[in-house]
Amino acid sequence: MPKAAVLPLSLDPSSGTPAYRQLYEQIRALILEGRVCRGARLPSTRALAADLALSRSTVVAAYEQLASEGYLQGRHGSGIYVSDIPEESLHASPRDRRDGRRKPRPQHPPPGREPWPTPALPLPFGSLGPDMRLFPLADWAKLVARSWRQADGSVLGGQPPTGHPALRRAIADHLTEWRGVSASPDRIIVTAGAGDGIELTLRALTRRGDPVAIEDPSYVPLRTMLAAHGLRRLAIPSDSRGLALDVLEAAAPPPRVAVVTPSRQFPLGHTLPLARRLRLLDWAEATDAVIIEDDYDSEYRYAGRPIEALAALDADERVIYVGTFSKVFSPGLRLGYLVVPGSLLGRFEATLAAFGPRASFHTQPALAAFMAEGLFAQHIRRTRRIYAARQDALLGAVREALGSLLAVEPQTTGMHVIARPSARLTGDDGELSRLAAAAGVTAPALSRYFVGPPRDAGLLLGFAAFEPEEVRRAVDALAAAFAPR
16 A cells, blocks of 8 residues: 655644635645645545544545545545546646636637536525535546446437336335335336426326325425416425324315425424324325325434335335435436335326426436445435534524524434524514525525415525535624614
């Protein structure tokens, strides 16, 4: 094994820049300037933490950020190495590039097109999804290129409408390990995201005018979808104790379908207790109803393993499981999946034949390989650690700057928290959301997610997509916006 490189690093404790960020920037500069050569082995996280008198988690965060951007790569059983970066990218510091002393190769849009826009980063705390700066671009690009090099003509057409067979196998394995759902690949349908999966289910199982139960509060696009299909919406209250099953059980006639988020209610964030899960399944069996389980971000559980899905308890084929890659991997991929009971599979296949699949096939082989080779699970574990630290940063910043104005409780699952205003803040949460927007911060009002009159108030604060320093700046802006005048 090669000897680890010696890294000339010097961190400033008095700097306002977090230690992990200083470490990231200095190692990145050493690589770009060629002072640490391609293929060099870096010190282990434990050794470097000891040398610099830092916590190991600080070094891990810096290394993971560098790896996510392609500067470092891990070799199983060997260590962390500098990636094989192209020669033309080296020997110029970031400052050199900004000052123009090393001109990048010019890139031009196709003739007649406007210049390519630079995607804008979301404003804190509006994104309730992942941080795409952590996307494993290098690994993903290799697998996409490999899948296309090895592809035959079938990748451009003629594929089964239920999705790429290898991806369906990989999803089945993932669900067994992460969600406790045992499903054969032939029961899995690849979709164009969770919304497409829910819409496919409604097409397959409902008729115009049928009642459909949803949680209140709930995701706004779901209500729009029901209206577009001419379905009657039955709002079932949900609170800290979970879905109000007595209201659901008393509904007459009983709804044909119920859409629920039992692992993490959206937007409240509560988990449906086991007793209510079993009671919900009993209701579905007694009324011959079907439950759509929207399990949108349950892989991100920060205390222990993810809890089993509702579908894992279903012995009577009443649950249709809806999963998505948008929350844990990439919203731009536009891929999700359904797990359909065998007794209903024929109706879904007929619906696909009638309306056609919407899921793009082009990236499915690459995603299948990404999952089969363990990179998907690795990505979840890595980002789960980072997001947990970011939630801690948000909670600490709110307590320090807004402790008398907003109350925020930690979440064991998910990618957002709810900040509830104290009596010292005047105005409803809609007004607070508008004040935040005027200060350059996006904080959706909880009240907008209720079907009827709001029974709760608060601000949704997404934390996963934002680094700790971004969180602190946004919290300081909120503190200034909410300060009593």
